[in-house]
Amino acid sequence: MSTTSESPVIQAPRGLAGVIVADTAVSDVRGAEGALQYRDRSAIDLAESARFEEAWQLLVTGEEATDAGRRSFARRIEEIRASLAGDVAAVVAAVTAATPDVMAGLSAAWSLLAARRGIRPVFDLGPAQRLDEAIAFAGSTPVIVGALWRRRNGEQPLPPLTGRGLVADYLHQVTGRVPDGDAEAALTAYLISVMDHGFNASTFTARVIASTGADTAACLVGALGALTGPLHGGAPSRALDGLDAVGAPERVEPWIRGELAAGRRLMGFGHAVYRTSDPRAELMKRIALRTGGARVDLAVRFEAAAQRLLAEAKPGRDLHTNVEFWAAIVMEQCGLPRSMFTPTFAVARAVGWTAHILEQAADPKIIRPSARYVGPPLRENAA
Ligand code: ACO
Numbered sequence: 570m571s572t573t574s575e576s577p578v579i580q581a582p583r584g585l586a587g588v589i590v591a592d593t594a595v596s597d598v599r600g601a602e603g604a605l606q607y608r609d610r611s612a613i614d615l616a617e618s619a620r621f622e623e624a625w626q627l628l629v630t631g632e633e634a635t636d637a638g639r640r641s642f643a644r645r646i647e648e649i650r651a652s653l654a655g656d657v658a659a660v661v662a663a664v665t666a667a668t669p670d671v672m673a674g675l676s677a678a679w680s681l682l683a684a685r686r687g688i689r690p691v692f693d694l695g696p697a698q699r700l701d702e703a704i705a706f707a708g709s710t711p712v713i714v715g716a717l718w719r720r721r722n723g724e725q726p727l728p729p730l731t732g733r734g735l736v737a738d739y740l741h742q743v744t745g746r747v748p749d750g751d752a753e754a755a756l757t758a759y760l761i762s763v764m765d766h767g768f769n770a771s772t773f774t775a776r777v778i779a780s781t782g783a784d785t786a787a788c789l790v791g792a793l794g795a796l797t798g799p800l801h802g803g804a805p806s807r808a809l810d811g812l813d814a815v816g817a818p819e820r821v822e823p824w825i826r827g828e829l830a831a832g833r834r835l836m837g838f839g840h841a842v843y844r845t846s847d848p849r850a851e852l853m854k855r856i857a858l859r860t861g862g863a864r865v866d867l868a869v870r871f872e873a874a875a876q877r878l879l880a881e882a883k884p885g886r887d888l889h890t891n892v893e894f895w896a897a898i899v900m901e902q903c904g905l906p907r908s909m910f911t912p913t914f915a916v917a918r919a920v921g922w923t924a925h926i927l928e929q930a931a932d933p934k935i936i937r938p939s940a941r942y943v944g945p946p947l948r949e950n951a952a
Pocket of ligand 1: 799800801802804833834835836837838839840841842883886888891892893
């Protein structure tokens with residue numbers, strides 16, 4: 570560490586790995602022990618037992634869902650969603666005319682929705698108004714994504730399913746079928762398990778933007794951009810592409826060896842924080858195994874070979890399966906098309922992003938690190 574006259578200068582490690590840049594009470598990722606916590610609850614327990622709306626309430630408000638609290642949060646979601654319906658329909662129509670790409674469409678739809686509703690910078694809002702917007706934008710996400718998917722296929726959005734929650738409704742929009750309880754429970758477990766995950770790249774992006782006082786939609790659009798990257802939320806469809814490329818079980822090991830020899834990464838393996846099993850991957854694997862089938866058998870074989878060969882190729886690195894590998898299988902079992910994997914991830918992570926935007930907005934300090942200049946020295950004025 571060196572010191573200027575103004576403040577200490579610290580050289581952070583590459584990628585800020587292991588650097589604590591803020592305090593948070595939203596979630597805790599303990600990479601060495603393979604644990605994930607939302608507020609005071611195990612995220613995996615919640616994923617196995619709670620409704621999407623309950624985990625959403627816990628993350629965004631910090632309140633455990635009591636019967637009365639659950640009803641009042643559900644009413645709040647419904648009211649906000651009903652008030653957004655006209656604007657959502659208008660922006661979805663406009664965006665669909667411009668592109669069939671659901672991720673680009675969601676980004677544009679959030680921006681347009683913000684402009685139509687005249688939303689104000691979080692800097693200018695009090696906590697209650699910020700919370701309303703956080704719920705509105707996270708709640709708009711499954712509706713926008715489901716409607717974009719249907720419209721890109723030339724279909725009208727379906728009317729909401731009565732008496733079913735957000736997850737069943739989302740599955741209905743995307744698959745066109747009323748989901749059974751198993752598919753709803755499997756997708757709920759996935760969505761809750763990836764709702765939040767400490768200071769991952771997209772969440773950190775959202776918080777940097779929130780620290781400038783910008784509006785909620787601007788923070789979400791930035792976060793979504795980070796999520797599209799193959800090293801972050803863009804991995805699950807590529808994990809299935811890998812299984813397709815392998816084809817037959819006996820080709821698993823030679824295919825993986827070829828990828829590693831070519832210097833390519835195995836999608837769905839490795840993690841920036843976990844140095845042991847990703848607990849979300851274990852949960853997704855348990856769910857995938859319940860259905861079973863040839864795809865699952867191939868995935869089991871692939872996982873075992875990948876972990877063994879990664880240990881050989883990168884000794885001492887502790888590279889395990891991450892959530893994306895088994896999540897891809899579970900989403901496929903639920904009937905979601907591959908191009909909808911990352912948008913579905915965004916449906917869940919929008920909840921975590923908004924929880925972090927609220928936390929960051931309560932702290933008026935802008936996030937503004939420094940860079941070490943390594944370019945050419947200043948040129949003397951040429952005469
Ligand atoms: N396949 C092959 N090699 C890998 C993989 C992989 N999946 N993951 C890490 N490595 C290598 C790295 O290239 C690095 O090698 P080097 O030291 O020779 O440069 C070494 O293993 C150590 O890497 P880490 O420091 O552990 O990983 P890092 O923190 O840089 O990256 C990341 C983490 C981006 C997740 C990485 O493991 C990766 O690219 N995985 C594949 C993409 C993926 O599955 N992304 C989804 C992540 S989960 C999520 O975002 C929700």
